[in-house]
Amino acid sequence: MKTVLITGASRGIGRATALEFAKNGWQVAVNYNKSETAAKELCDEIAGLGGCAKVYQADVSDCDAVCRMINQVAAEFGDIDVLVNNAGIALTQGLFTDFADSDARRIFDTNVFGMMNCTRAIVPHFVNKKSGKIINLSSVWGIAGGSCEVIYSASKAAVIGFTKALAKELAPSGICVNCVAPGFIDTDMNAHLSKADIEAFCEDVPLGRIGKAQEVAESICFLASEDASYITGQVLSVDGGLV
Numbered sequence: 001m002k003t004v005l006i007t008g009a010s011r012g013i014g015r016a017t018a019l020e021f022a023k024n025g026w027q028v029a030v031n032y033n034k035s036e037t038a039a040k041e042l043c044d045e046i047a048g049l050g051g052c053a054k055v056y057q058a059d060v061s062d063c064d065a066v067c068r069m070i071n072q073v074a075a076e077f078g079d080i081d082v083l084v085n086n087a088g089i090a091l092t093q094g095l096f097t098d099f100a101d102s103d104a105r106r107i108f109d110t111n112v113f114g115m116m117n118c119t120r121a122i123v124p125h126f127v128n129k130k131s132g133k134i135i136n137l138s139s140v141w142g143i144a145g146g147s148c149e150v151i152y153s154a155s156k157a158a159v160i161g162f163t164k165a166l167a168k169e170l171a172p173s174g175i176c177v178n179c180v181a182p183g184f185i186d187t188d189m190n191a192h193l194s195k196a197d198i199e200a201f202c203e204d205v206p207l208g209r210i211g212k213a214q215e216v217a218e219s220i221c222f223l224a225s226e227d228a229s230y231i232t233g234q235v236l237s238v239d240g241g242l243v
């Protein structure tokens with residue numbers, strides 16, 4: 001049985017992705033930072049489906065904690081086949097010039113350094129066995145740039161640059177690195193938006209609606225599957241045609 005490690009998996013896209021992998025017969029390592037109860041409930045739900053999942057606490061921005069987690073997952077599941085760097089934060093929207101330096105650093109610590117910490121810790125495992133897949137969560141704003149989301153957009157653009165470069169570096173070792181760029185997805189990350197805000201946004205989406213976490217999860221599972229064995233260094237937009 002193959003094993004996937006998903007960061008920030010206690011809710012939203014990470015949670016939907018964990019369930020989708022489990023339904024496809026994968027063992028799931030559910031990383032969480034603070035939401036232990038939600039992470040354990042997810043594992044119970046997966047067990048109820050006949051699957052296998054365990055929780056692993058780590059703040060992805062903490063390099064030492066990430067190394068401990070990856071070694072623990074590899075020891076307990078025997079191996080790791082796929083890493084999904086899903087954990088991410090957006091913080092508040094606002095003008096770039098009003099953004100506190102500390103908030104900008106928090107966003108980069110999670111969205112960029114968190115992804116790099118997990119990737120750096122797992123690459124030696126993948127290189128040793130000459131296989132493995134890394135799937136990173138970027139965003140439509142990382143491609144197009146979003147007004148009043150400048151720092152978040154910059155962090156998600158960094159995810160794309162990292163993905164494309166690392167894909168070339170690791171291809172000779174048989175490792176694929178791709179990213180998914182969701183558009184506007186119905187998760188807690190967007191819970192602060194009003195119904196009117198959402199309706200206004202949907203007018204710009206060619207498919208005319210916001211996306212579901214499940215729809216992103218299915219794209220991630222596709223990139224993890226054998227059907228995507230010749231795909232690396234790509235950005236798969238899941239945005240209803242927005243970009």
Ligand code: NAD
Binds near residue numbers: 031032061086137188
């Ligand atoms: P969410 O806020 O519902 O979930 C994010 C998860 O990451 C949470 O479980 C959170 O606890 C976890 N997390 C945050 N910081 C962490 C840390 N330091 N260590 C470990 N876990 C941490 O958001 P979501 O919508 O499910 O987003 C998932 C990913 O998709 C993020 O990278 C986000 O930027 C990206 N994304 C989301 C949307 C959207 O519209 N929802 C659009 C584009 C991209």
